[in-house]
Amino acid sequence: MTAIAGAFAIVLDPATLLVIVGASLLGMLIGSIPGLTAVMGTALLVPITFFMDPVPAIAAMVAMTATAIFAGDIPGALLRIPGTPASAAYVDEAYALTRRGKPEVGLGLGLVASTAGGLVGSIFLIVCAPLLARIALGFSTAEYFWLALLGLSCAAFIGTGKPLKGLFSLLFGLAVSTVGLDPASGVPRFTFGSIDLMGGINLIPALIGLFAISEIMRGALHGAPAVREGIGTFGRVTAGLWQRAREHGRNIARGSVVGTLVGALPGAGADIAAWIAYAISRRFARRPQDFGKGSLEGLAEAGAANNSSLSGAWVPTLVFGIPGDSITAIVIGVLILKGMEPGPAIFIKQPEMIYGVLISFFLANLLMLPLGLAFIRVARHVVRVPPTILPPLVLMACIVGAFSLNNSLFDVWVMLAFGVIGWLMEENGIPVAPAILGLVLGGMLEFNFTTTLIKSDGDLLAFFMRPVAAGLGVVTLLVWAVTLFRLVRPARGAGVAAGPREA
Amino acid sequence: MKNGWMTSGFSRLFAMSLLGGGFLVAGAAGDAAKAEYPDRPVTIIVPWGAGGGTDTIVRLFAVGFEEALGVPVNIVNRTGGNGVIGHTAIATAAPDGYTLGACTSEISYFKTMNLAPLTPESFDLISRIAEIPAGVTVKTGGRFQDLKSVVEAMKSEPAGTLTSSGSGLGGPWHLAIAGLARMENLPASTVKFVPSQGGAPALQDVMAGGIDLFTGSPVEAKSLAESGEVKVVAVMAKERLAAFPDVPTVKEAIGVDWTLSNWFSLCAPPGLPAEVKAKIVETGKKGHAAPSVQTNLKERGITPVWDGPEQFAEFANAFAGTAAILLKDLGLAK
Numbered sequence: 001m002t003a004i005a006g007a008f009a010i011v012l013d014p015a016t017l018l019v020i021v022g023a024s025l026l027g028m029l030i031g032s033i034p035g036l037t038a039v040m041g042t043a044l045l046v047p048i049t050f051f052m053d054p055v056p057a058i059a060a061m062v063a064m065t066a067t068a069i070f071a072g073d074i075p076g077a078l079l080r081i082p083g084t085p086a087s088a089a090y091v092d093e094a095y096a097l098t099r100r101g102k103p104e105v106g107l108g109l110g111l112v113a114s115t116a117g118g119l120v121g122s123i124f125l126i127v128c129a130p131l132l133a134r135i136a137l138g139f140s141t142a143e144y145f146w147l148a149l150l151g152l153s154c155a156a157f158i159g160t161g162k163p164l165k166g167l168f169s170l171l172f173g174l175a176v177s178t179v180g181l182d183p184a185s186g187v188p189r190f191t192f193g194s195i196d197l198m199g200g201i202n203l204i205p206a207l208i209g210l211f212a213i214s215e216i217m218r219g220a221l222h223g224a225p226a227v228r229e230g231i232g233t234f235g236r237v238t239a240g241l242w243q244r245a246r247e248h249g250r251n252i253a254r255g256s257v258v259g260t261l262v263g264a265l266p267g268a269g270a271d272i273a274a275w276i277a278y279a280i281s282r283r284f285a286r287r288p289q290d291f292g293k294g295s296l297e298g299l300a301e302a303g304a305a306n307n308s309s310l311s312g313a314w315v316p317t318l319v320f321g322i323p324g325d326s327i328t329a330i331v332i333g334v335l336i337l338k339g340m341e342p343g344p345a346i347f348i349k350q351p352e353m354i355y356g357v358l359i360s361f362f363l364a365n366l367l368m369l370p371l372g373l374a375f376i377r378v379a380r381h382v383v384r385v386p387p388t389i390l391p392p393l394v395l396m397a398c399i400v401g402a403f404s405l406n407n408s409l410f411d412v413w414v415m416l417a418f419g420v421i422g423w424l425m426e427e428n429g430i431p432v433a434p435a436i437l438g439l440v441l442g443g444m445l446e447f448n449f450t451t452t453l454i455k456s457d458g459d460l461l462a463f464f465m466r467p468v469a470a471g472l473g474v475v476t477l478l479v480w481a482v483t484l485f486r487l488v489r490p491a492r493g494a495g496v497a498a499g500p501r502e503a
Numbered sequence: 504m505k506n507g508w509m510t511s512g513f514s515r516l517f518a519m520s521l522l523g524g525g526f527l528v529a530g531a532a533g534d535a536a537k538a539e540y541p542d543r544p545v546t547i548i549v550p551w552g553a554g555g556g557t558d559t560i561v562r563l564f565a566v567g568f569e570e571a572l573g574v575p576v577n578i579v580n581r582t583g584g585n586g587v588i589g590h591t592a593i594a595t596a597a598p599d600g601y602t603l604g605a606c607t608s609e610i611s612y613f614k615t616m617n618l619a620p621l622t623p624e625s626f627d628l629i630s631r632i633a634e635i636p637a638g639v640t641v642k643t644g645g646r647f648q649d650l651k652s653v654v655e656a657m658k659s660e661p662a663g664t665l666t667s668s669g670s671g672l673g674g675p676w677h678l679a680i681a682g683l684a685r686m687e688n689l690p691a692s693t694v695k696f697v698p699s700q701g702g703a704p705a706l707q708d709v710m711a712g713g714i715d716l717f718t719g720s721p722v723e724a725k726s727l728a729e730s731g732e733v734k735v736v737a738v739m740a741k742e743r744l745a746a747f748p749d750v751p752t753v754k755e756a757i758g759v760d761w762t763l764s765n766w767f768s769l770c771a772p773p774g775l776p777a778e779v780k781a782k783i784v785e786t787g788k789k790g791h792a793a794p795s796v797q798t799n800l801k802e803r804g805i806t807p808v809w810d811g812p813e814q815f816a817e818f819a820n821a822f823a824g825t826a827a828i829l830l831k832d833l834g835l836a837k
Contacts, residue, residue, distance in 0.1 A: 137707070137710050137711065137732070138710070139711050140711040140712065140714075142713075180584065181587075183671075184672070184698045185672060186585055186616065186671060186672060186673070195587065195591050198583065198588060199582065199583020199588045200583060200584075336552065337552070341701070341703050341704075344707065345710075345727065348726060349726040349727065406581060406582065406583075407579050407581070451697050451699070455666055455695070455697055455714070457663070
C-alpha cells in the first residue's frame, strides 16, 4: 500500500503532471501532422528523457503515444491522409463523414472511442501485469528462451501476414544482434578490430534510424501527399456525442478488448489492432450497408482498438522485457537507461516506480478527452503545416538524439546506416517490425539458450524438462507448424493483416 | 570520425541542452588549460550503464568532488563490451585532468582474459572510492538454510552439480565463489558458474530455481531479501554489513577467512602532470570525506574507501594477482 501511495506522490508531483500535459500536446501535434508517426515521436523523445526522472520520462512516452494515435484520426478525417498508420484502417469512414459536412461526428466519436480504449487497456495492464509478474518469478532461462522465440515467431509469422518477408526481416535483426561481445563467453564477434563494434549495435540509434530517417527519405523521394480540398465548417463536437457513444458502446468495448490482446502479442501494434477490429466490426455490423460511407460502427471499434493496443503492449514489455509493439521496443531501451530493468522482479524491487507508470497511463488517457475536444477545434490549421518545414528539424533532432545517447559519433553513423536499411526494406515491402524485435530480443534469445545449455552440460532436453518451459516450447513449435502448413498449401483467405507499416 | 568541428559542435548542442551552456568549453578549450587547474568543467567517464552500481557510486561521489574542486563535474556513461569501451576511452583520453574515469575491478583481468590490452598500468590510478563485498544468497525455503549446508554440498556432490551466478564469466562474483571453493581445498570450478547480465537476472533465476546460489553483492539482493523471496546466508567481508546486521561473515559462518569485494575507483589517463594529479588527489579526498557523500554511500550498503594513489596501486596489483590465479584455475586465462 505504501508503494501505491508513493506512486501517487511521484505522479501527482507538479513537474510530472506538467510533463504529461506537455507530452500530450506534443502527441496531438505529432499525430495530426501526416508523416510524423507515434513510433517516430517516441524515438525523438528518447534524448529528451535523458534529463528527466524515470517516472516522468516513461509517463511522457505513454502520454505522447496515446494522444498521437488519437490525433492520427484528424488528418484522416479532414484530408483523407491518416496521420499515423494506426488510423489507416478507417480513414475512409471518417472522411466520408467529412464529405457529408459532419467532420465533428467522426472526430468526436473517435476521441471517445480512443479514450475508452485507452482506459480499458490501462485497466488490463494494471490488473494483469502484477499477476503475470507473480507467475513469471518462477521462470528460469529455459522459459525465457521459449518466450523470446515465441515472441519472435509471432512477430514474423502472424504480425505481418507475410511469413517469408517477415522471416527475412527477423533474421536480419537477429544477425545484427550478434555483433559485439558474446554475452556469455565474452568472445568478440563481427567487430573487425573496432572498439566501438565490441559494444554491439546500439539499439536506440538503430531504432531512430529505422523509423525516423527512413521516413524522412521516403518523404523526400516521394513528396508529401497534396492537400486536396478545403475543409468545411465544424459543428459543435459535443453535440449528440454522448448519445452516439452510448449507441456504439458494444463496438467500443469489443474494439478495446481486441486491441488490448493484439497489443500484448509481440510485434503486432496499433495499426494491426485497428485493421483487425475494423474487420471484426464489419463482420458483425448492425448496418453493414454503411461501411465505406461513414460507418460509425467501424470507426468506433477500430478507434478504440488502436489506443487500447498501446497499453496492452506494455504487459509483456514490463513483465518479460519482450516488447509488444515497436513503441515499447524503444521504451525498453529507456527503461534500462533509467535503471528500471524490465522483468518480474521490478514489481517487487521498484513497486512505486511501476505503479507510478501504471497510474500515468490512466491519467494520460483521461486527459486525452478534454485536450482532444479542444484540439479538434484548432486541428484544421495544424494539418496544413507545409511539408518542407519538418524533415530538416526531425533530421537534426535524430542526429542530436543518437549522439547524446553515448556521446559517440559512432552511434550517429549507426543511425544513418539503419535509416538507409529501413528505407530499402520498406520500399521492397519487407516489414521492419520483425527486424526490430530480432534486434531487441536476439541477445535475450541467445543468452538464455547458451546459459540453459551451460546448466545442463549441453543436454537439449533441458528446454523441455520444466513444465512451463515444455508448454511454451510446444506452443512455439505449433506456431511454426501451422505457418509451414499454410505456406505449403495455397492460401485461401489472406487473413486480415493487410500489410500496414508501423503505428 | 576524427572530424573535430563536428565533435565539438555536437557536444556543444548536447551540453547546451544539459547545462544551459555551462559545459560548452569542454570540447573546444584545448591549450587554454595553461591556467591553474581546474578552470573548466571536469568529465568522469563511467564504463557502465546509468543507474547501475558503478554509476550510482560515482554520481554520489561526484557531488562532494564537485564542491571541493570548484568546477562542475559531468558524468558520461560509455557502456558496452563488458566495460572495454569505456575503459579504453578513459585510457586514451588526453591526460590533462579534465577527463577522468571510474575504473572498476575489470582492469585487473582484461588482459588476462584477452579482452583488451588494458592493465592497472594503463591508467593513472587516483584512489578507490568504494567497495561492495560479495555474498552468498539462496532461495527462501530452498534446500539451503545457511552457508554451512552450501559448503557441505560443495564437498559431497560431484563438481558442477551446484550452480551460481551474478556476473559475466571471470567477473568479480565468479571469483568470489571460485575463491571460496579454493579456501576449502576444492577445485576453483567446483560450483558451476552460469554467466548473467548483472545481478537482477541472476537473482530472478535463483528465485525460479534455475540456479542454486547468487554470489553477487547482498546489496543487489536487498529488496528481494526484505520481501522474503531470497535469503542472504553470508557476506564475504571482514565485518558484518550495516545494511545486513543479522547476516554472518564467511569466517563467522564456517571459520574460513575468505573475503572478496568488487571495487570502484577514480582513475585518469596515464601521464597526468604532477601538480594536476596532486590537486585531484587532494580535492578527491576532501570531497570523498564530505559527510553527505559518506552517508549516501553507507545508506545503500556501499562501503566508502579512500586509499590514495600508492595504496590503491598496490591493492590493484595484488587483486590482479589473485584474479590471475583463480582465472587460470578456472581455465579462463588466455
